[in-house]
Amino acid sequence: MSHLRFEELTEKNIDDAIAVCNQSLRYDSFDPSVLRKIVFQDTNFEPRLAFVAYEGSEPLGFSAGVRLIKQPAENVDPSAAWIKILAGVAGNETDEVDVVSSLCDRVEVELLNLGGKVVRISDYARARMWPGIDIRYETILEALEKRGYSKVGEAVDYLVALRGFSIPRRIQRLRGELEKRGIEITLATKAVSESLCGWVKEKFGPGWAYEVAISIENAEKTRSGTLVAKDVKTGEIIGFSTHGALERDWFGPIGVDEKNRKSGVGSVLLFESLKLIRLNGVTEATIPWTGHLFFYTQVPGINGIRHYHIMSKKLI
Numbered sequence: 001m002s003h004l005r006f007e008e009l010t011e012k013n014i015d016d017a018i019a020v021c022n023q024s025l026r027y028d029s030f031d032p033s034v035l036r037k038i039v040f041q042d043t044n045f046e047p048r049l050a051f052v053a054y055e056g057s058e059p060l061g062f063s064a065g066v067r068l069i070k071q072p073a074e075n076v077d078p079s080a081a082w083i084k085i086l087a088g089v090a091g092n093e094t095d096e097v098d099v100v101s102s103l104c105d106r107v108e109v110e111l112l113n114l115g116g117k118v119v120r121i122s123d124y125a126r127a128r129m130w131p132g133i134d135i136r137y138e139t140i141l142e143a144l145e146k147r148g149y150s151k152v153g154e155a156v157d158y159l160v161a162l163r164g165f166s167i168p169r170r171i172q173r174l175r176g177e178l179e180k181r182g183i184e185i186t187l188a189t190k191a192v193s194e195s196l197c198g199w200v201k202e203k204f205g206p207g208w209a210y211e212v213a214i215s216i217e218n219a220e221k222t223r224s225g226t227l228v229a230k231d232v233k234t235g236e237i238i239g240f241s242t243h244g245a246l247e248r249d250w251f252g253p254i255g256v257d258e259k260n261r262k263s264g265v266g267s268v269l270l271f272e273s274l275k276l277i278r279l280n281g282v283t284e285a286t287i288p289w290t291g292h293l294f295f296y297t298q299v300p301g302i303n304g305i306r307h308y309h310i311m312s313k314k315l316i
């Protein structure tokens, strides 16, 4: 283990990290923009927490950690730490599990030195790769279990084919019923962003409010956005659904006010947002990080599910 050499991730060695990630993490795909986004462009980025591992001159691994040092402002907690990504391939003298374990060790030591107390992999809400470790990445899970991590949660991504997408008749009927009840669904404008984000923050927390805010802010540039369901008479917000906030092909978050659930608002919002994603030219959408298994099964094009284990351990 000890003969691995670690280099901080920089623009100089980013291609080494990409090569390792594409070789090791075969259910994902990487180019420099992916790593820049999850590492350097994260508002909580700290340079000492992203490493490439080498055996001689051969890159064998990559990992990046993060702490909640700046955002979301109301939840800042420098002791809360995540490892956002882990990748490792076997070398001449090191097997894959040992590469992953050594990297993990290196990031854990840095996190601990900086004041991290608990580390989680990898349900970090902002610039993220996955909500946990894809259960098919067996060597990563094996390395983590050996290091004393245990499963603290799980989540799935639904992968949705949008070729041939159309809104089902049931949803069209539901939309008609909502209109009769005086519930209108519109795309949020910058003018309403602040009040909408305030509502989302109060009901669902700052992480989702952040995603709603950036979906509206970047709407012109990336064609992202947020739909809002509103009671026309009272002006009360009933629900929202966002598309394209963190990634062009991502749906969510979505939320409906508790007292208005189970009457079709969520389903109509879901399909209307998927339609907007399709109209942006996306043919494969992702509904990332959910535990709502039965709400999303109503989407006809689901052609894959990724299942993640969220892992955690105390550093001290």
Ligand SMILES: CC(C)(COP(=O)(O)OP(=O)(O)OC[C@H]1O[C@@H](n2cnc3c(N)ncnc32)[C@H](O)[C@@H]1OP(=O)(O)O)[C@@H](O)C(=O)NCCC(=O)NCCS
Pocket: 252, 253, 254, 255, 256, 257, 260, 261, 262, 263, 264, 265, 266, 267, 268, 289, 290, 291, 292, 294, 295, 296, 297, 298
């Ligand atoms: C998920 C959520 C948005 C659903 O909103 P909603 O307005 O209650 O949704 P609807 O009334 O359209 O549909 C609800 C039910 O439709 C059901 N459904 C699925 N397919 C269906 C079909 N073909 N026909 C009829 N009902 C169907 C689902 O089982 C779902 O039940 P569940 O909520 O117990 O899972 C809402 O529960 C919510 O805001 N939850 C908290 C926030 C959250 O968890 N968001 C999702 C994060 S990924």
